[in-house]
Amino acid sequence: LSASQSLVLSWANLSSIRTRAVSSLVAILGFAGVATMLVTLLAGREAIRVMYELAGRDDVAVIMAGMSPRETSSFVPYQLLPEIARMPGIARNGTGPVISKEFVGGGPTRLLSKEPGRVGQALTSRGVTPDAFDLRRQFRIISGRKFGSGLHEVIVGRAIAENYDIRLGDEVRLSRTNLKVVGMFATNSGSAEMEIWFDKPVYDRLVMPSGGPSGTGPAPGFEPISTLWIRLAGPNGLRELNAAIAASTTDAMKRTKIHVVTERQLLSVQSHDLVERAAKAAIAVGLVMGIGALFGAINTMYAAVAHRSREIATLRALGFQSFPVALSVMSEALALSLCGALIGTALAVAVIRQLAFSVWNNGASSNITLHFAPTPGAVFIALGYVVLLGVISSILPSMRALRGSIPAGLFAR
Amino acid sequence: MTFSRLVFTAFSRNRLRSLFTFAAVAAAFCLFGALEAIRYQRSVPGDDEDLVVVQPDGMGGMPVGYEDTILSMPGVKAAVGLTGVPGLNPKSATDQLVIFGVNAEQIPATFLGMKIAPEIAARWRETRIGVLCDERTARDMGWHVNDRVTVQLLPGMTTASGENRLELILLGTYKNGGILYGVLTRWDYLTTAFPQNNVPFNFFVRPERSGDGRALAQRIDQRFRSGVQQTLSSPISDFRESSARDAGTIRMLITGALAISFFTMVLIVANALTQSVRERLGEMAVMQALGFQERTILLLVLAEAFALFAAGAVVGLVLANGAFTFEIGGVRSNSALLPVHTVLVSAAYVAMCTLIAALLPCWELSKLRVADALRRL
Numbered sequence: 001l002s003a004s005q006s007l008v009l010s011w012a013n014l015s016s017i018r019t020r021a022v023s024s025l026v027a028i029l030g031f032a033g034v035a036t037m038l039v040t041l042l043a044g045r046e047a048i049r050v051m052y053e054l055a056g057r058d059d060v061a062v063i064m065a066g067m068s069p070r071e072t073s074s075f076v077p078y079q080l081l082p083e084i085a086r087m088p089g090i091a092r093n094g095t096g097p098v099i100s101k102e103f104v105g106g107g108p109t110r111l112l113s114k115e116p117g118r119v120g121q122a123l124t125s126r127g128v129t130p131d132a133f134d135l136r137r138q139f140r141i142i143s144g145r146k147f148g149s150g151l152h153e154v155i156v157g158r159a160i161a162e163n164y165d166i167r168l169g170d171e172v173r174l175s176r177t178n179l180k181v182v183g184m185f186a187t188n189s190g191s192a193e194m195e196i197w198f199d200k201p202v203y204d205r206l207v208m209p210s211g212g213p214s215g216t217g218p219a220p221g222f223e224p225i226s227t228l229w230i231r232l233a234g235p236n237g238l239r240e241l242n243a244a245i246a247a248s249t250t251d252a253m254k255r256t257k258i259h260v261v262t263e264r265q266l267l268s269v270q271s272h273d274l275v276e277r278a279a280k281a282a283i284a285v286g287l288v289m290g291i292g293a294l295f296g297a298i299n300t301m302y303a304a305v306a307h308r309s310r311e312i313a314t315l316r317a318l319g320f321q322s323f324p325v326a327l328s329v330m331s332e333a334l335a336l337s338l339c340g341a342l343i344g345t346a347l348a349v350a351v352i353r354q355l356a357f358s359v360w361n362n363g364a365s366s367n368i369t370l371h372f373a374p375t376p377g378a379v380f381i382a383l384g385y386v387v388l389l390g391v392i393s394s395i396l397p398s399m400r401a402l403r404g405s406i407p408a409g410l411f412a413r
Numbered sequence: 414m415t416f417s418r419l420v421f422t423a424f425s426r427n428r429l430r431s432l433f434t435f436a437a438v439a440a441a442f443c444l445f446g447a448l449e450a451i452r453y454q455r456s457v458p459g460d461d462e463d464l465v466v467v468q469p470d471g472m473g474g475m476p477v478g479y480e481d482t483i484l485s486m487p488g489v490k491a492a493v494g495l496t497g498v499p500g501l502n503p504k505s506a507t508d509q510l511v512i513f514g515v516n517a518e519q520i521p522a523t524f525l526g527m528k529i530a531p532e533i534a535a536r537w538r539e540t541r542i543g544v545l546c547d548e549r550t551a552r553d554m555g556w557h558v559n560d561r562v563t564v565q566l567l568p569g570m571t572t573a574s575g576e577n578r579l580e581l582i583l584l585g586t587y588k589n590g591g592i593l594y595g596v597l598t599r600w601d602y603l604t605t606a607f608p609q610n611n612v613p614f615n616f617f618v619r620p621e622r623s624g625d626g627r628a629l630a631q632r633i634d635q636r637f638r639s640g641v642q643q644t645l646s647s648p649i650s651d652f653r654e655s656s657a658r659d660a661g662t663i664r665m666l667i668t669g670a671l672a673i674s675f676f677t678m679v680l681i682v683a684n685a686l687t688q689s690v691r692e693r694l695g696e697m698a699v700m701q702a703l704g705f706q707e708r709t710i711l712l713l714v715l716a717e718a719f720a721l722f723a724a725g726a727v728v729g730l731v732l733a734n735g736a737f738t739f740e741i742g743g744v745r746s747n748s749a750l751l752p753v754h755t756v757l758v759s760a761a762y763v764a765m766c767t768l769i770a771a772l773l774p775c776w777e778l779s780k781l782r783v784a785d786a787l788r789r790l
Contacts, residue, residue: 022684022687023684023688025680026677026680026681026684029676029677029680030677030680030681033673033674033676033677036669036673037669037670037673040666040669041666044666066567067501067567068499068509068567073499073509073567108469108471110645117627117630117631118647118651119468119645119646119647119651121655173470174471175470175471176470176471176643206471207471207473273505284447284736285444285670288440288443288444288674289440289444289670289673289674289677291436291437291440292436292437292440292441292444292674292677292678292681293437293677295433295434295436295437295440295681296433296434296437296677296678296680296681296684298429298433299430299433299434299437299681299684299685299688300684302429302430302433303684303688355662356662357662357663357666358660358661358662358663359663396429
């Protein structure tokens with residue numbers, strides 16, 4: 001009986017929302033605003049996670065030196081290369097171990113400024129060896145071609161090209177040398193798309209000229225290496241490689257704290273602070289906007305109860321139980337919040353899908369450009385939160401509806 | 414006195430509604446205060462906006478003698494080169510604590526935004542292992558002025574004497590908000606500890622006349638065109654413009670959040686005021702019948718709206734100040750108080766919102782026929 005009474009009363013109540021159109025609209029707009037902002041902020045956080053945390057793999061690893069998670073702060077002594085290449089745990093192909101020696105400069109490469117008298121934008125650059133192309137997730141050349149070996153040519157990540165309007169044939173400058181952009185590439189992981197890639201021998205020569213300001217050039221045979229990207233040989237590869245590094249008696253291996261992390265671990269550490277900050281921002285803004293919308297909705301529900309006071313008193317006088325009456329008030333709040341949540345999330349998803357944003361990722365020492373990722377998870381969190389606000393907003397008005405005196409309600413104007 | 418009593422009586426008629434409406438206003442102003450303060454702090458040009466940044470055209474830093482050359486150039490008021498070594502940050506797994514080496518004589522005149530007191534600058538010149546640190550880093554690290562601080566170097570890194578740490582004395586703190594933050598040591602001390610680390614990677618130059626930055630930057634590049642290392646110089650405003658372009662979407666998001674928040678708040682207040690006025694139509698008709706002018710009654714509604722927005726704004730801004738000071742929400746702030754600009758803009762918004770929210774109830778009131786309303790009593 002109670003269930004059928006609840007259904008009938010809720011339906012009757014929802015049918016009469018039209019008579020409270022203005023105050024209901026206020027509540028819907030409040031809820032829609034919260035949903036829009038929450039989806040947007042969560043989609044920003046998801047974008048960072050998609051780029052870093054979720055993109056990392058366990059079969060690709062990075063050998064680094066030192067304690068910092070930044071590749072720019074790591075310098076692997078070149079003398080250790082032969083020993084590392086012999087270590088177990090690294091996958092091998094027809095030509096030997098799958099290792100890409102990489103050198104990350106951290107920003108000395110500049111775009112040529114289109115405005116006279118201005119210095120061009122500094123971009124993160126990386127010298128890579130041929131295995132690098134196989135070690136990035138879904139690396140593909142989307143236009144142009146790869147750089148030629150030994151030539152003053154570079155390829156540019158898609159995100160950086162879109163962000164700074166770089167085109168094929170443009171030039172970038174490094175160490176008083178202009179290099180031609182011959183290709184654009186895309187990947188599905190990390191911040192590679194925010195980098196300019198060079199042929200490593202060319203890059204090494206440009207950034208480590210013989211004889212710098214201090215008057216000393218690099219030692220013969222010296223090769224600058226930030227990190228070694230490797231493919232692991234099967235599921236035990238990481239364990240075997242770690243054991244081999246730990247067992248090494250070479251002094252430089254211990255002194256420079258050589259260690260290996262999977263790509264998943266590296267990207268996760270690099271993005272941890274950024275993801276945390278994005279989540280904090282989403283919580284703070286969602287909470288404050290939610291509080292505002294909640295109080296607006298409580299007012300709306302109080303007004304609805306006041307509007308229906310005679311109807312509610314009549315129902316109670318006729319013997320309707322308290323629960324169906326309270327549920328009819330709650331159903332109205334639920335309907336308004338659901339309506340607002342759906343409008344807000346739909347609006348957010350439609351708008352932000354096309355939007356990109358740039359943030360500085362301190363964990364990777366790189367400026368990254370991301371596309372908002374309004375994942376189903378982000379949408380459901382926003383929907384759930386707004387509906388919860390709706391339910392909360394109906395609690396006090398429901399109590400007032402049930403506690404009011406029946407005679408007073410019957411004679412209410 | 415009677416007027417203000419009428420306003421507050423109106424609120425006490427439906428205390429819950431007044432309280433919730435007030436809370437919605439406070440929430441909106443809290444969000445506005447915190448976000449607007451952050452936006453303002455990032456966009457406003459500081460005392461160091463005139464500086465010129467000199468960078469090497471390529472890797473490897475620049476000869477230290479460039480500092481004297483730059484200082485001898487006409488139109489240069491002060492200049493300082495920056496070297497640095499990375500230290501471990503005990504508060505973060507990813508951030509490093511950079512120890513900068515600078516010319517202690519030049520820093521106060523170059524970075525005016527740091528507001529380094531003359532007595533601290535004088536003491537620094539006398540204390541070789543003395544350091545200055547920005548207020549936020551000192552707070553994060555739990556350092557106090559005159560503390561002996563130990564900075565652990567990165568693994569494998571040692572000083573000339575074989576130590577893996579630096580023992581320093583914190584002589585004073587400087588203001589955040591400029592372009593440089595971190596631990597500043599004297600250049601002569603740092604180069605003794607790290608003899609190989611004597612190559613400045615940046616110079617910061619203050620022109621004698623504000624606005625001369627671009628011309629000075631070009632002269633500096635011209636001067637070093639045939640030097641050991643060529644330079645790329647630009648006024649710091651170029652960097653601000655570039656980062657502002659990058660932050661375009663984030664700025665749009667902040668504006669969107671504020672617009673949505675204010676739009677909703679104004680609707681909530683307008684709706685509550687309209688309900689309140691509708692409930693009191695009879696009462697207001699009696700007031701008119703007793704001789705109150707229509708204008709006075711409209712002013713009463715306007716005053717109600719203003720009181721609601723003003724009280725909500727005050728509470729909201731106080732809460733925002735807390736959020737701003739304690740960096741709730743993960744955004745770093747450079748001061749303990751909201752900027753005056755934010756408070757002034759809030760006051761303008763209070764006035765604007767009052768007018769918009771009172772529009773609908775005032776319009777309804779203006780249509781009031783006293784005789785009809787009295788008959789319905």
